[in-house]
Amino acid sequence: MSARLVVALACVLAVVGLLPGVVSVVVAAPPPQLDALRASVLTEINTYRAVSSATAVTEDPALDVAAQAHAEYLVANGALWGDGLSAHSERVDLPAFYAVTSSDRVLRAGFPHYKVMEEVLRGRTPAAVASSPWTAGEIVAGWVDAPLHRRGVLDQSVLQIGFGYATDGVYHAYVLESAQDHLVTPHLSAVQPYPANGQSNVPLSWAGGESPEPFPGLPYPTGYPITVFPIHGGSEFLSASLDLTRSADGASVEVVQSPTRNIAYAPVAPLEAGVTYRASFTYSMRNEYTAEPSPGALVWTFTAAGDPTSTTTTLRPPTTTTTVRPSVFADVPPGSPYRGAIESMAVRGYIDGYLSDAGVRMFRPDESVARQQFAKMIARSLWLQVTEADVCPFGDVGGSGAESLYPDNYVAVVADRGITRGTSVSPPLFSPWRFISRAQVITMVVRAGRTELSGRLYPPPAGYTGMLAHSDPVHGENIRWAEYNGLLAGISLGGWGVWGDCSRGEVAQIVWNLVK
Numbered sequence: 001m002s003a004r005l006v007v008a009l010a011c012v013l014a015v016v017g018l019l020p021g022v023v024s025v026v027v028a029a030p031p032p033q034l035d036a037l038r039a040s041v042l043t044e045i046n047t048y049r050a051v052s053s054a055t056a057v058t059e060d061p062a063l064d065v066a067a068q069a070h071a072e073y074l075v076a077n078g079a080l081w082g083d084g085l086s087a088h089s090e091r092v093d094l095p096a097f098y099a100v101t102s103s104d105r106v107l108r109a110g111f112p113h114y115k116v117m118e119e120v121l122r123g124r125t126p127a128a129v130a131s132s133p134w135t136a137g138e139i140v141a142g143w144v145d146a147p148l149h150r151r152g153v154l155d156q157s158v159l160q161i162g163f164g165y166a167t168d169g170v171y172h173a174y175v176l177e178s179a180q181d182h183l184v185t186p187h188l189s190a191v192q193p194y195p196a197n198g199q200s201n202v203p204l205s206w207a208g209g210e211s212p213e214p215f216p217g218l219p220y221p222t223g224y225p226i227t228v229f230p231i232h233g234g235s236e237f238l239s240a241s242l243d244l245t246r247s248a249d250g251a252s253v254e255v256v257q258s259p260t261r262n263i264a265y266a267p268v269a270p271l272e273a274g275v276t277y278r279a280s281f282t283y284s285m286r287n288e289y290t291a292e293p294s295p296g297a298l299v300w301t302f303t304a305a306g307d308p309t310s311t312t313t314t315l316r317p318p319t320t321t322t323t324v325r326p327s328v329f330a331d332v333p334p335g336s337p338y339r340g341a342i343e344s345m346a347v348r349g350y351i352d353g354y355l356s357d358a359g360v361r362m363f364r365p366d367e368s369v370a371r372q373q374f375a376k377m378i379a380r381s382l383w384l385q386v387t388e389a390d391v392c393p394f395g396d397v398g399g400s401g402a403e404s405l406y407p408d409n410y411v412a413v414v415a416d417r418g419i420t421r422g423t424s425v426s427p428p429l430f431s432p433w434r435f436i437s438r439a440q441v442i443t444m445v446v447r448a449g450r451t452e453l454s455g456r457l458y459p460p461p462a463g464y465t466g467m468l469a470h471s472d473p474v475h476g477e478n479i480r481w482a483e484y485n486g487l488l489a490g491i492s493l494g495g496w497g498v499w500g501d502c503s504r505g506e507v508a509q510i511v512w513n514l515v516k
Contacts, residue, residue, distance in 0.1 A: 031131070031132075031165060031166065031167060033131050033132065034068075034164075034165055037132055037136055037163075037165055038059070038064065038163045038165075040135075040136030040137075041136045041139060041140060041163045041176075042057070042059050042161065042163070043136070044136045044137055044139075044140040044141075045057060045140055045153050045161065048140065048144055048153055048154060049153070049154060051196060051199060052154045052156075052192070052194055052196045052199075053196055053197075054154055054155070054156045054158075054192070055156065055159075057158055057159060057160055057161050057178075058159070058160050058161075059160070059161060059162065059163075060111065060160040060161065060162055060179065061162075062106065062109040062110040062111040062162070063106060063109070063111055063116075063160060063161060063162020063177040063179060064162040064163060064164065065109035065110070065162070066098075066099075066102070066105040066106040066108070066109040066111065066162055066164075066177050067162040067163050067164030067175040067176065067177045068162075068164030068165075068166070068175070069096075069098035069099075069105060069109070069164070070090070070098060070102070070105055070118075070120075070164060070173075070175045071164035071165055071166035071173040071174065071175045072096050072098075072164075072166040072173075073090050073094070073095075073096040073097060073098055074087070074120070074122060074166070074171070074173035074175070075096075075166040075167060075168050075171045075172070075173050076094070076095040076096035076168075077094050077095060077096070078124070078168065078170065078171030078173075080094075081122060081124070081171070084347075084348075084349045086348065086349070087120040087122065088101070088102060088118055088120065089101060089383060090105075100383075102114075102116055102117075102118035102177065103116060105177075106162075106177060106179070111179065112182075113179070113182040115179065115180045115181075115182045116177055116178060116179050116180070117151060117152040117155070117158070117177075117178045117180070118152070118175065118176065118177055118178075119143050119149050119152040119153070119175070119176040119178070120173065120174070120175055120176075121134075121139060121142050121143070121173070121174040122171070122172070122173050122174075123171075123172045123173075124170060124171055124172070125169075125170055125172065127170075128169035128170060129167070129169055129170075129172075130167075130169060131167075132165060132167070132172065132174075133172060134172075134174075139174050140153060143176065144194075145203070145206065145225075146209075146210040146214075147210070147214050147225035147226075147227050147258070147263075147264035147265075147266070148210060148212065148214050148258070148260075148261055148263075148264060149210065150194060150227060151178075151227070151229055151263075152176050152178035153176070153178070154192070154194055154229070155178065155180065155192065155229055155231065156190070156192050156229075156231050157180040157181050157187075157231050157232060158178045158179065158180050159179060159180065159181050160178075160179045161176060161177065161178050161179070162176070162177040162179075163175070163176055163177075164177075186289045187231075187232040187288075187289070188232065188287075189230065189231065189232045189233040189285055189286075189287045189288070189294065190231040190232065190233075191228050191229065191230060191231065191233075191281070191283065191285070191296065191298050192228065192229040192231050193226070193227070193228045193229075193279065193281065193298065193300055194226070194227050194228075194229075195224070195226065195302040196300070196302070197300035197301065197302070198300075198301065198302070199302045199303070200302070200303045200305075201303070201305040202224055202271065202302050202303065202304050202305060203224045203271075203304075203305060204223070204224060204270045204271045204272075204273060204304055204305060204306065205221035205222065205223060205224060205270035205271070206220070206221060206222050206223070206224050206225055206266070207220050207221050208220040208221070208222070211347060212260055212340075212343060212344040212347055213260075213340065213343050213344075214258040214260065214261070214264050214266070214340075215256055215258055215264075215266045216259065216334065216339045216340050216343055217333075217334025217335065217339065218256055218266060218268065221270055222256075222266040222267060222268060222269070222270070223253075223266060223267025223268065223269055223270050223271045224267070224270075224271060224304075225264055225265065225266045226242065226244070226255070226264070226265045226266070226267075226279060227263050227264050227265070228240070228242070228263055228265075228281050228283070228298070229263055230263070230283075230285045232287065232288050232289075233285035233286055233287060233288060234285065234286050234288065236261060236262050236263060236486065236489075237262050237263070237283045237284060237285050238283075238284040238285060238286060238293050238486055239262075239283060239284045240257070240262040240263070240281070240282075240283045240284075241257075241281070241282050241283070242255055242257065242265045242279060242280070242281050243255070243279070243280045243281075244265075244267060244277055244278070244279050244280075245277065245278050245280075246272075246275055246276070246277060246278070247275075247276040247277060247278045247301055248275070248276065253267050253269075253277065254267065254268040254269070255267055255268070256268060258340065259337070259338075259339070259340030259341065259490055260340040260341060260344050260512065260516060261516065262489070271304040272304060272308070273304055273305065273306025273307055273308055274303070274304060274305075274306050274307055274308025275303070275304050275308060276301055276302070276303040276304075277301060277302055277303070277304070278299065278300075278301050279298075279299065279300055279301070279302070280297070280298075280299050281297065281298045281299070282295070282296070282297045283295070283296055283297070283298075284296070286458065291458040291459070292461070328342070328343055328346040328347070328353075328361065328363075329342065329346070329353050329361050329362055329363035329365075330356075330360045330361060330362055331362045331363060331364060331365070332363050332365055332505075336365055336505065337490065337491075337492070337505070337509075338365055338490065338505035338506065338508055338509045340490075341490065341505075341508045341509040341511075341512035341513075342363060342365060342505060342508045344512055344516065345381070345508050345511065345512055346363075348381075349380065350377065350380045350381040350511070350515075351363070351377060351380075351508060363504060363505075364504055365503060365504050365505030365508070366503050366504070366505065367503060367504050368435040368436075368501035368502070368503060368504075369435065369436050369441075369501070369502055369503065369504050369507050370432065370433050370434065370435060370436065371420075371423075371430060371431055371432055371433070371434055371435075371436045371440075372397065372410070372411060372430070372432035372433065374436050374441060374444070374502075374507060375410045375411045375414050375420065375432075376410040377507060377508075377511060378414060378419065378444060378445065378448055378511060379410045379413050379414055380410075381511050381512075381514075381515050382448055382452050382453075382515065384413045384414070384417065384452070385413070386409045386410055386412075386413050387409065390409045390412035390413050390416065391412055392409070392411050392412040392415065392430075393412070393415055393422075393428050394411065394415070394422055394428050394429055394430035394432075395427055395428060395429065396429045396430055396431065396432060397411045397430050397432050411430055411432065414444070414448075415430075417448075417451055417452065418447060418451055419444050419447045419448045419451065419452075420444055420447075435501040435502075436501070436502055437498070437499050437500065437501060437502060438496070438497070438498045438499070438500055438501075438502045438506065439472065439474075439475040439478075439479065439498040439499060440475070440502075441502045441506070441507055441510060442475065442478050442479055442482045442487070442488075442498070442510070443474070443475050443478040445482065445487060445510055445511060445514050446478040446481045446482055446487070447478070448514065449485070449487075449514050450481075453514070453515075456485075456514070457481060457485045458484070458485060459481070460480045460481060460483075460484035460485075464480060464484055465480070466479070466480060466483030466484065466493075467483065467493045467494070468483060468488075468493060468496070468498055469498065472498075475498070479498060482510075486513060487510055487513045487514055488510065488513070489509075489513050490509045490513065491506060491509055491510070
């Protein structure tokens with residue numbers, strides 16, 4: 001692909017909604033080659049699904065409408081791509097607005113439920129190009145080769161798709177809406193690997209370029225990424241581990257798990273040509289129907305492309321050409337345990353960081369977080385609408401100077417939603433500049449998940465106990481909910497005291513675990 005590729009991932013919605021009587025909405029005239037491109041994309045997707053032993057999907061007109069409307073919105077606002085324009089959430093104040101979320105868009109277009117995944121490719125050509133600069137094969141391969149984006153193409157539970165493409169000659173946007181079965185009847189949970197069992201001609205390496213960064217700090221090229229999807233088991237595994245070996249001699253192959261999504265793994269070095277690999281995956285997943293966690297294991301093999309006798313295969317590039325992608329923030333090193341979450345939050349505009357005196361963007365991941373800072377982070381991460389009309393109920397919030405960086409509107413909106421109840425009832429106080437404890441962060445995040453993200457969190461069984469103490473009458477039950485639902489994934493909980501101050505890195509990880 002000659003044009004620069006930008007990709008972004010939308011979360012799988014784990015709840016189902018029906019909207020009877022919705023009328024399809026007509027959008028602007030599409031590019032003249034759209035019908036042919038749409039048909040070719042469907043063929044390419046089903047070719048990949050056959051390799052992955054997944055049932056072929058069909059095209060749905062309503063999903064086409066939703067995908068096309070969002071593609072036209074993205075192109076209409078192409079000048080804002082470099083300024084944090086979301087790939088998935090539309091802004092009502094911008095041209096070609098259709099609906100805020102992918103769920104809203106498919107419902108408005110007349111689709112009967114909103115259990116959908118959305119994948120986006122955005123590209124820019126240096127001069128006006130009237131037609132798509134990429135073929136259907138390149139478009140679908142762009143999604144499949146990106147480990148955090150291939151699910152909309154390959155997931156076994158997907159039944160229908162819609163595709164949209166728009167361009168103004170410079171900006172090009174491709175949108176895929178993938179609708180899963182909407183859980184009318186119960187299904188058993190399953191796991192789906194890719195590369196699939198018995199697959200051959202698997203690419204040797206991957207050059208990266210995906211956003212969000214799936215393996216921050218890992219030098220490129222890596223080995224071709226491996227994914228395992230939890231089918232009818234939530235968007236991620238409760239726990240997951242992958243071991244990779246060469247089948248012939250059992251030699252271990254080093255693999256790194258994505259810190260942002262535990263469905264993705266990358267061999268540290270490119271695969272060896274013609275070699276067959278054995279993957280062993282152990283996991284725990286939650287069934288979407290019973291909400292009960294269950295452990296499992298899967299073993300499968302796949303074979304890398306190429307001739308194993310070739311003497312020209314380069315297994316790893318010279319050290320002098322290996323680069324590590326820089327962080328959004330200068331003070332978040334590749335080895336930071338929360339780098340993946342911090343990067344993902346930053347590219348979506350949920351966190352800003354600071355500018356140093358030298359004008360360098362910093363995040364200070366080890367710095368403790370003030371309660372008013374956290375209110376802003378959680379409000380922005382949930383896309384809560386903040387207006388001047390919001391009235392803060394706490395008398396100690398507000399002011400000027402440094403405090404104006406965190407307007408009381410953010411505290412007002414999280415208080416109005418019941419996410420925070422302050423630190424004092426009479427008089428009502430928030431203690432805005434007191435450092436927030438880990439227990440308080442957990443409680444506010446669990447409240448946010450339960451009130452703002454319907455279906456995201458499941459109640460833990462009566463006998464469930466995690467690693468953390470949960471006897472506190474205010475925060476204990478929320479700590480149980482957080483551990484059970486994976487909100488503390490990526491944090492080493494051994495010796496992690498819930499009453500200690502929560503750091504900015506820890507907050508980024510916990511909030512990202514909720515909203516990703």
